[in-house]
Amino acid sequence: MKVKIKSNWTAVASWRWIANDENCGICRMPFDGCCPDCKLPGDDCPLVWGQCSHCFHIHCIVKWLNSQQVHQLCPMCRQEWKFKE
Amino acid sequence: MASSPSSSAVKALQLELKKIHDEPVEGFRVKLINDDDLFVWEVAIFGPPGTLYEGGYFKAHMKFPPDYPYCPPSVRFVSKMWHPNVYDNGDVCISILHPPVDDPQSGELPSERWNPTQTVRTVLLSIISLLNEPNTYSPANVDASVMFRKFKESKGKDKEYENIIRKQVIATKEDSERDGVIVPTTLQEYCVSSKPSSHDNQVDADFYDDDYVDDLDDEEEMYEDDDEDSGNEES
Numbered sequence: 001m002k003v004k005i006k007s008n009w010t011a012v013a014s015w016r017w018i019a020n021d022e023n024c025g026i027c028r029m030p031f032d033g034c035c036p037d038c039k040l041p042g043d044d045c046p047l048v049w050g051q052c053s054h055c056f057h058i059h060c061i062v063k064w065l066n067s068q069q070v071h072q073l074c075p076m077c078r079q080e081w082k083f084k085e
Numbered sequence: 086m087a088s089s090p091s092s093s094a095v096k097a098l099q100l101e102l103k104k105i106h107d108e109p110v111e112g113f114r115v116k117l118i119n120d121d122d123l124f125v126w127e128v129a130i131f132g133p134p135g136t137l138y139e140g141g142y143f144k145a146h147m148k149f150p151p152d153y154p155y156c157p158p159s160v161r162f163v164s165k166m167w168h169p170n171v172y173d174n175g176d177v178c179i180s181i182l183h184p185p186v187d188d189p190q191s192g193e194l195p196s197e198r199w200n201p202t203q204t205v206r207t208v209l210l211s212i213i214s215l216l217n218e219p220n221t222y223s224p225a226n227v228d229a230s231v232m233f234r235k236f237k238e239s240k241g242k243d244k245e246y247e248n249i250i251r252k253q254v255i256a257t258k259e260d261s262e263r264d265g266v267i268v269p270t271t272l273q274e275y276c277v278s279s280k281p282s283s284h285d286n287q288v289d290a291d292f293y294d295d296d297y298v299d300d301l302d303d304e305e306e307m308y309e310d311d312d313e314d315s316g317n318e319e320s
Contacts, residue, residue: 028096064200070186
């Protein structure tokens with residue numbers, strides 16, 4: 001069967017991150033939004049997980065880790081931070 | 086982005102202030118000293134019932150750095166405090182307010198220190214619990230620390246410490262009366278159980294042009310549609 005669409009249709013898609021929380025624990029902004037330094041959520045401001053399973057905006061956690069000379073700990077559980085592969 | 090103070094600090098502080106006003110927690114009140122400056126807060130801590138501090142209304146100023154929450158705020162009591170972990174000038178010395186640098190002398194583990202998931206709420210709750218349980222291992226006020234140990238070791242028979250605290254509590258009455266605040270003295274009054282009415286909530290949510298509601302499970306039903314606004318815009 002052939003279907004012909006006569007009028008103009010606009011395709012719309014929605015997406016959201018599947019994270020274990022609603023907001024980033026560092027910047028406190030929603031995960032479905034972006035970190036305060038970014039304009040657009042999504043690929044430009046991705047989430048990242050640690051091996052401890054905690055999740056942050058990548059920009060937020062990297063900014064924190066870069067400011068730590070001694071120990072790089074997860075701000076949530078204070079275990080050593082390792083990026084989940 | 087390189088402007089100072091950073092917009093992320095402003096956003097974090099706005100969110101925290103709003104959250105504390107919407108969902109007050111027991112034991113303290115906060116407000117801005119100057120409505121135009123989000124980086125200096127006045128906080129008032131209520132002395133917990135059943136402690137030497139019962140009935141006290143202790144005021145402090147909380148200052149936030151331009152790169153908050155990556156760096157900790159500082160807290161200075163304005164009310165006179167005789168406490169092992171409070172300096173003569175009122176500065177509070179507690180590990181949660183110290184950045185996690187390597188300092189083996191301090192006796193503080195990096196894991197006890199500031200990190201960006203700490204908030205005004207966690208800081209103030211730590212200070213409230215510090216009131217009645219001073220840390221005498223690294224005192225900011227050595228005389229107070231010695232006096233507190235005597236008080237503890239004598240199981241309260243040596244009243245010098247207690248008398249000073251009680252006097253300071255009485256001295257805070259002036260402030261609470263001036264601010265028109267009734268300090269809770271029973272556990273029931275102290276523990277805030279009331280949820281703000283949904284009407285208040287709505288007014289506040291509109292005020293900050295940020296429709297993201299993060300506590301859906303606490304609400305009966307949300308009337309706001311979050312799909313359109315991802316929360317990344319601020320007026």
